[in-house]
Amino acid sequence: MCELLGMSANTPTDLCFSFTGLTQRGGNTGPHKDGWGVAFYEGKGVRLFLDPQPSVSSPVAELVQNYPIKSKTAICHIRQANVGDICLANTHPFVRELWGRNWVFAHNGQLPHFTRQPGPYEPVGDTDSETIFCDLMNRIHHVLPRDAMPHQLAATLAELAEEYAAQGVFNCLLSNGDWLFTYCSTKLASITRRAPFGAAQLKDADVTVDFSAVTTPNDVVSIIATEPLTTDEQWDIYQPGEWKLWSQGEVIAHGGDGSRA
Amino acid sequence: MCELLGMSANTPTDLCFSFTGLTQRGGNTGPHKDGWGVAFYEGKGVRLFLDPQPSVSSPVAELVQNYPIKSKTAICHIRQANVGDICLANTHPFVRELWGRNWVFAHNGQLPHFTRQPGPYEPVGDTDSETIFCDLMNRIHHVLPRDAMPHQLAATLAELAEEYAAQGVFNCLLSNGDWLFTYCSTKLASITRRAPFGAAQLKDADVTVDFSAVTTPNDVVSIIATEPLTTDEQWDIYQPGEWKLWSQGEVIAHGGDGSRA
Numbered sequence: 430m431c432e433l434l435g436m437s438a439n440t441p442t443d444l445c446f447s448f449t450g451l452t453q454r455g456g457n458t459g460p461h462k463d464g465w466g467v468a469f470y471e472g473k474g475v476r477l478f479l480d481p482q483p484s485v486s487s488p489v490a491e492l493v494q495n496y497p498i499k500s501k502t503a504i505c506h507i508r509q510a511n512v513g514d515i516c517l518a519n520t521h522p523f524v525r526e527l528w529g530r531n532w533v534f535a536h537n538g539q540l541p542h543f544t545r546q547p548g549p550y551e552p553v554g555d556t557d558s559e560t561i562f563c564d565l566m567n568r569i570h571h572v573l574p575r576d577a578m579p580h581q582l583a584a585t586l587a588e589l590a591e592e593y594a595a596q597g598v599f600n601c602l603l604s605n606g607d608w609l610f611t612y613c614s615t616k617l618a619s620i621t622r623r624a625p626f627g628a629a630q631l632k633d634a635d636v637t638v639d640f641s642a643v644t645t646p647n648d649v650v651s652i653i654a655t656e657p658l659t660t661d662e663q664w665d666i667y668q669p670g671e672w673k674l675w676s677q678g679e680v681i682a683h684g685g686d687g688s689r690a
Numbered sequence: 691m692c693e694l695l696g697m698s699a700n701t702p703t704d705l706c707f708s709f710t711g712l713t714q715r716g717g718n719t720g721p722h723k724d725g726w727g728v729a730f731y732e733g734k735g736v737r738l739f740l741d742p743q744p745s746v747s748s749p750v751a752e753l754v755q756n757y758p759i760k761s762k763t764a765i766c767h768i769r770q771a772n773v774g775d776i777c778l779a780n781t782h783p784f785v786r787e788l789w790g791r792n793w794v795f796a797h798n799g800q801l802p803h804f805t806r807q808p809g810p811y812e813p814v815g816d817t818d819s820e821t822i823f824c825d826l827m828n829r830i831h832h833v834l835p836r837d838a839m840p841h842q843l844a845a846t847l848a849e850l851a852e853e854y855a856a857q858g859v860f861n862c863l864l865s866n867g868d869w870l871f872t873y874c875s876t877k878l879a880s881i882t883r884r885a886p887f888g889a890a891q892l893k894d895a896d897v898t899v900d901f902s903a904v905t906t907p908n909d910v911v912s913i914i915a916t917e918p919l920t921t922d923e924q925w926d927i928y929q930p931g932e933w934k935l936w937s938q939g940e941v942i943a944h945g946g947d948g949s950r951a
């Protein structure tokens with residue numbers, strides 16, 4: 430299995446604190462030593478850092494921990510391989526261009542018998558995760574108009590996610606830079622930080638941050654992760670089947686939690 | 691204008707020496723301060739580092755200079771913006787997936803009036819370079835079979851490159867990881883290093899390397915760059931219209947130099 434980390438914020442924000450916590454699980458406090466990756470949107474561009482080395486000892490991860498790359502949307506993944514070798518091509522997140530936007534995807538789970546429908550998007554590596562992503566992109570391209578509004582898109586994404594989750598474990602993060610779609614098949618949690626900001630202590634490293642010192646009163650920053658990353662904050666735990674569409678740090682659509690989408 | 695740097699080698703080789711020379715031109719010995727990027731193939735995967743900051747002062751460039759990422763094929767670009775803002779989405783190299791491979795492209799030149807033919811690959815940013823790359827990918831996808839051999843591919847690429855070069859300045863590097871296609875519209879040079887290896891001195895920094903200390907006798911490493919990067923080696927200068935297809939450090943097809951392709 431793997432661990433996911435996503436961020437949605439209304440102002441460019443660095444991910445150093447959360448990333449520091451997550452990367453400890455890549456070979457130190459957790460067994461996810463088979464590579465890691467992170468994608469930061471900057472406008473429509475994406476900075477993608479990938480490394481098949483354990484995040485806890487990767488020089489590139491050290492750079493990302495210490496160099497505050499500011500982004501409104503970011504997706505991060507640390508890997509414990511089950512399907513596919515440990516190599517760069519099998520390292521999440523995966524990126525494809527559609528309608529002139531970079532779409533970024535990371536997956537936690539396993540769909541051992543998944544077969545994708547044919548289409549122009551093809552996997553480069555040999556993970557089930559990238560195969561599902563290509564299937565998703567082919568089907569979005571096929572069924573949605575390029576000017577689909579986020580809510581129409583979310584309804585389609587939720588349907589596809591439910592279909593994938595029926596075939597295995599499918600927790601995912603997906604973004605085109607404007608929004609962040611999150612789906613929980615088994616495990617996902619979120620927290621939204623806004624004024625008045627307090628302090629927080631990482632669960633996986635002896636690191637504390639005082640958010641009030643690094644934010645302005647209007648900032649809204651949400652973190653979505655496989656498991657809560659801090660010990661002294663109240664995280665919301667997703668229900669199995671629940672999805673949320675985030676934008677600018679806020680939930681703009683949600684469903685699968687018993688309420689109507 | 692911009693500067694290009696490519697590498698083709700028969701064994702995974704780091705680009706630190708050449709990259710150190712090139713990045714000096716990104717704000718120090720040269721005016722190419724509007725961002726830089728480099729793509730390293732590792733198997734079918736690609737490590738892509740992009741930064742809209744000047745390479746001479748970029749923390750990510752410092753990492754790439756000092757962390758020996760070993761690759762058989764790499765493409766690097768430093769930018770002096772003419773078309774398009776200075777932003778991440780406009781930073782070369784550009785990547786698209788086709789037939790389950792990552793295709794990487796960087797361009798030096800300008801095609802101010804270029805219009806692409808419609809097709810599924812679309813630019814994310816607003817440079818002429820990325821627009822041409824998308825046109826190229828759409829047309830390759832349309833006219834070539836997915837199992838096209840490198841020579842058939844090279845003939846098509848050379849035809850397309852000639853067509854682009856007729857509309858402006860078009861020096862380019864393109865790879866799918868197996869081969870490196872290089873086209874010279876105005877300026878490109880190459881050097882192939884093989885046993886017996888000697889020493890070399892960078893033109894742009896006070897750095898010397900003794901290649902014999904870092905190679906084995908079977909290594910073949912070719913560097914392709916806008917201008918020679920060293921002062922004490924004999925570089926081959928491309929003729930306008932000349933193209934070379936490199937693989938494993940060797941030229942496997944060439945044309946446009948007066949000989950038959």
